[in-house]
Amino acid sequence: MSKTLPKIAWIGLGIMGSPMSENLIKAGYDVTGHTLEQAKLDRLAAAGGTAAPSIAEAVRDADVVITMVPASPQVEAIAYGPDGILENVRPGTLLIDMSSITPGTSIELAAAAKERGVRVLDAPVSGGEAGAVEAVLSIMVGGEQTDFDEARPLFEALGRTIVRCGPHGSGQTVKAANQLIVAVNIQACAEAVVFLEKSGVDLAAALDVLNGGLAGSTVLTRKKDNFLNRDFAPGFRIDLHHKDMGIVTEAARSVGAALPVGAVVAQLVASLRAQGDGGLDHSALLRSVERLSGAQV
Secondary structure, X not given: OOOOOOOEEEEOOOOOHHHHHHHHHHOOOOEEEEOOOHHHHHHHHHOOOEEOOOHHHHHOOOOXXXXXXXXXXXXXXXXXXXXXXHHHOXXXXXXXXXXXOOHHHHHHHHHHHHOOOOEEEEOOEXXXXXXXXXXXXXXXXXXXXXXXXXXXXXXHOOXXXXXXXEOOOHHHHHHHHHHHHHHHHHHHHHHHHXXXXXXXXXXXXXHHHHHOOOOOOHHHHHHHHHHHHOOOOOOOEHHHHHHHHHHHHHHHHHHOOOOHHHHHHHHHHHHHHHHHHOOOEHHHHHHHHHHHOOOOO
């Protein structure tokens, strides 16, 4: 293992965090991780990382701390307080938050960290579980250019499209736009699937030809089999997309941007969650369209 590579602390080893941290280990980084579930810590250790019993223990000797947790409240819980990241890292450490949270939370975290001599990047990702496993994520980053340049080799072990979008919070703003586009796209695909099936068309053939033309998309490529097989095992849960639609609706309202279609899809995501489908993959928006079209789902 190269001595020149920074020591990494990774906080949050969920559907995305586990494969992402493992890709850093494969790239030769020394990764110490902490999460709440013992099985996830065991998985990290089996992959060649080091499991830490606490955040303080994980971050104490780190050069870079990477966080990947579900939402703003979790980021605040792990960052602040006596047992949190900011109280226990060394000054000069780079904190990269790859969670998808509100732009405001990222801006506040960067300001609080600066008082302690800690540099921050917000670096949410798109690509879902498959993108995390394959290390082909799209990474949208907010923060200082010099910190971005320093972190680029790390990002290159995790993703393929890596772009600094502006100052603190910019990564989260672009991620919010990403989640808007993805949700509307899945909803359109779901409506098309129900329309095609009710019309008696060969669905697999139809989706193949649609994906080869202007209607084609990464969403359709990634989610085609989910639609065909009604396989809604979570790559990205409805619960999380519900959170993200709240972020983009609120952020858009604050800047005076109208989201007429996005607002409707946000309500459809909320309704799916209220019907008990929050733990399913976001391609389960298909179930909502089926219910609206008279099917017993």
